[in-house]
Amino acid sequence: MQLLFLQSEINDSFFLYKEGLIEDSLIWDEDNQLWGAYRYDHISYLLHHPAALIPPIKQEDFYLLSQTASKIANRLARLNGPPIHEVARTTANLLLNIVNTEMVDSFLGGLLPNNCVEVKIDWVGQVAKQLPLHLILSATFFEKSDAEFIVHNIESLTSLISAVKTKSQIDRINDVADRIYSITSDHIISNPILSEIINEISASFNMNHEDALDYCTSNLIGIFIQSYEAARGILSNVLLHLDKLKPENKIAICEQQIYVQYVTEVLRFDGPVHYTRRIAGEDIVVNNRTIQKGQSIILFLAAGNRDARKFKNPDQFDECRSNNTSMISFGSGIHACLAAQFSIQMAAQTIKWLTRRFRQIHIVENKISFEPLYNLRLPKQITLLLKEKITI
Numbered sequence: 001m002q003l004l005f006l007q008s009e010i011n012d013s014f015f016l017y018k019e020g021l022i023e024d025s026l027i028w029d030e031d032n033q034l035w036g037a038y039r040y041d042h043i044s045y046l047l048h049h050p051a052a053l054i055p056p057i058k059q060e061d062f063y064l065l066s067q068t069a070s071k072i073a074n075r076l077a078r079l080n081g082p083p084i085h086e087v088a089r090t091t092a093n094l095l096l097n098i099v100n101t102e103m104v105d106s107f108l109g110g111l112l113p114n115n116c117v118e119v120k121i122d123w124v125g126q127v128a129k130q131l132p133l134h135l136i137l138s139a140t141f142f143e144k145s146d147a148e149f150i151v152h153n154i155e156s157l158t159s160l161i162s163a164v165k166t167k168s169q170i171d172r173i174n175d176v177a178d179r180i181y182s183i184t185s186d187h188i189i190s191n192p193i194l195s196e197i198i199n200e201i202s203a204s205f206n207m208n209h210e211d212a213l214d215y216c217t218s219n220l221i222g223i224f225i226q227s228y229e230a231a232r233g234i235l236s237n238v239l240l241h242l243d244k245l246k247p248e249n250k251i252a253i254c255e256q257q258i259y260v261q262y263v264t265e266v267l268r269f270d271g272p273v274h275y276t277r278r279i280a281g282e283d284i285v286v287n288n289r290t291i292q293k294g295q296s297i298i299l300f301l302a303a304g305n306r307d308a309r310k311f312k313n314p315d316q317f318d319e320c321r322s323n324n325t326s327m328i329s330f331g332s333g334i335h336a337c338l339a340a341q342f343s344i345q346m347a348a349q350t351i352k353w354l355t356r357r358f359r360q361i362h363i364v365e366n367k368i369s370f371e372p373l374y375n376l377r378l379p380k381q382i383t384l385l386l387k388e389k390i391t392i
């Protein structure tokens, strides 16, 4: 069985995952020499297994990446295992602690003309690709001109965290890495709250100031990348399933909790990150099959979220299901997403804002197309027609 496919080429990825889910054990892809884990319990077991490691960055990528791009990659929480991971994760966590969703309403308000009865917007381009990164940049005190440069150029850096990079993607990374690095680094040094994080990392890990600054800069850039990619996916997917929010629940429209439950169920039912990778640091046995040391494993998080062994009627959308918080869209274990709560609150607040202001929310496209990516299912475009503004 061939495990990997481009999300742009498949209408219903979940249909393909069913084949993996009916098997009792892992699936071996002979052509690509990969294991695939589909069951919820197998994925959770592997995410917590100390010998299931984050795959190292390919040596051939390091030959092509500029010095600055390699410096960032070598310090990112997302791309490294112990001992670098501990410093990187602590740094990313300290940076994310100062991020909040306070600006969601004012950002969304600024997008739409006042007193409009009907408005058409490009949701992915104007909101999903912008809002999360703007929230991060404003919470970390960036000046408008620096923030604009980062927002305009971050797309070129996104393939830095991909397992496979083409030559042209590496060229794009190298084109912007130096400038984004120096803007971010200078800003951290000049801001008292951010530079306090350098001191904290330096003291906690007995590290010189310059190294601690490198960790802070690299991980803040990592946060920019992840807020542009995965967070764009959740802001898109919460729109695609809005018609599934039950009318009786919509009545409770002021309840933030309903929106949080709705977003959580969207993440289970149709999360943007379809899989993550691991490499076996030693032989690992899963249900009588042995992943040999050095072999790669694809953990299909999106399939695990549709495992009937864990979620009753998994293909049914139900924002009130009792265990939707057990979804694994944010991973689990030592590499679990640090921005899970931020992402859920941001998406919940966005949907609350939208449904409170517009009586009708229509998606114009009959068929949504997806970016040509393997691990992320990201809608390319969602055109929204918003009608009848509600004044509140």
Ligand code: HEM
Pocket: 077, 078, 079, 089, 092, 132, 222, 223, 224, 226, 227, 228, 230, 231, 232, 234, 267, 271, 272, 273, 276, 277, 301, 329, 330, 331, 332, 334, 335, 336, 337, 338, 339, 340, 342, 343
């Ligand atoms: C502002 C938005 C986001 C930021 C800043 C962010 C940041 C991060 C960071 C720093 C990590 C690495 C943690 C570590 O290795 O210790 C991570 C991991 C992860 N994130 Fe996020 N994230 C964001 C949004 C999302 C969203 C919306 C999703 C999916 C719904 C997601 C899914 C994941 C997954 C699955 C992992 C674990 C990967 C693995 O174990 O291999 N993230 N995230």
